[in-house]
Amino acid sequence: MTFWIVCSGIVLVAVFLATVRAIAGPTVSDRLVAVDALTTITVALMVILGFIYGREIYLDVALVYAVLAFMGVLIVARYMEGGL
Amino acid sequence: MTAGNVSKYVYTAIILFLLWIVLTSTFFWEEILAGLVLSAMVAAMGYSLFTDKGLGNFSPKRLAYFLVYIPVFLWDVIKANLDVAYRVLSPKMPIKPGIVEIHTDLKSDIAKLGLANSITLTPGTLTLDIDDDRLFIHWIYVRTTDIKEASEEIGGKFERYMKVIFE
Amino acid sequence: MNFYTVLEYIGMFLVFVGALFLFLGALGIFRLPDVYNRLQAGTKATTLGAFGAIIGIGLMRPEWLPKAILIAVFILMTNPISSHALARASYRRGIKLWDRSVVDRYGPYLREKEEKEGKR
Structure with a gap:
């Protein structure tokens, strides 16, 4: 159990750092980069949570979230470029 | 074809x-x-x-090259991450960024996509844009601005695999 | 020490390394000076971090392995694309490179292209 607490702690610090950048980032792009990294971290966290709770359904949630996050980031990037 | x-x-x-x-x-x-x-x-x-x-x-040659490509690629991704770790953790941040241009011989779109993705995940480089055979690469530590040398150093290894796998 | 125990230890190792790289990626996003450098660190480190963690979980629960590999490969294929889209969008939106950057071949290319399209 200690192992999982250590891993979750490390990932939690990562989430914190990326969130600080998402709030502080001087430009829109900085915030988006941070959010993009956060989505990847979230996918990994969902899979880890699925293992800890012993529920396979979390893997499907992670897969769908990965697809949606990818499309979301692409759409926002196109929108920023001005060619939606 | x-x-x-x-x-x-x-x-x-x-x-x-x-x-x-x-x-x-x-x-x-x-x-x-x-x-x-x-x-x-x-x-x-x-x-x-x-x-x-x-x-x-599914031709055997393509599959064989693909199977060889996976470990080569994964090893490069690991090297890239150790590189990132070194640059992020060292207090002085040894970076010298810039955007360079490289050329590729690949023709098909899917091969170019594979090349661009491989370049993004390998040490210190990020694909910015592609126009026909010109790729624009953001390099975190620019070693050369010459188009030929940069092409060989950044994309040469992957190009050989991509040519067989996707073309 | 049977086969599954060994797999479990390998899995734990991979999950730990993955968490470490996720942390490094976030630290890179926090520390590096401009959007493009942040993207570099963010993409590479978080991609390998998520890859390691997900494959590690797959090894600890072998019946989940196929789906775990599917998620990991999906992340490996799509993360570079989204980072490329973000980088290009930022550049075309006029976000400057870091002031200590040494070379920029993309700006001249864009101006050249605009001139060509203007003449047409």
Whole structure:
């Protein structure tokens, strides 16, 4: 159990750092980069949570979230470029 | 060089069916049957967009190169991450960023996509834009601005694999 | 020590390394000076971090392995694309490179292209 607490702690610090950048980032792009990294971290966290709770359904949630996050980031990037 | 419609259709159906097996991860015959029917239907709708080469993608030479490419690529990704770790952790941040231009001989779109993705995940480089055979690369530690040298150093290794796998 | 125990230890190792790289990626996003450098660190480190963690979980639960590999490969294929889209969008939006960057070949190319399209 200690192992999982250590891993979750490390990932939690990562989430914190990326969130600080998402709030502080001087430009829109900085915030988006941070959010993009956060989505990847979230996918990994969902899979880890699925293992800890012993529920396979979390893997499907992670897969769908990965697809949606990818499309979301692409759409926002196109929108920023001005060619939606 | 495009393949016939039948070959494209069969290739698409096979890939979709494999995806179905992985996603359901069960081996009841009802599930398998439903997967077969659905992948046959979906392949009929989308085969012309899905692939250019059809069954040609399964040729032994391509598969062999692909299998060799996976460990080469993963090793490079690990090196890239150690590189990032070094640059992020060292207090002085040894970076010297810039955007360089490289050229590629690859023709097909999918091969260029593979090359650009490989470049992004390997040490210190990020693909910014592609225009025909010109790639613009953001390099975290610029060693050379010469187009030829940069092409060889950044993309040369992957280009050789991509040429066989995707063209 | 049977086969599954060994797999479990390998899995734990991979999950730990993955968490470490996720942390490094976030630290890179926090520390590096401009958007493009942040993207570099963010993409590479978080991609390998997520890859390691997900494959590690797959090894600890072998019946989840196919789906775990599917998610990991999906992340490996799509993360570079989204980072490329973000980088290009930022550049075309006029976000400057870091002031200590040494070379920029993309700006001249864009101006050249605009001139060509203007003449047409």
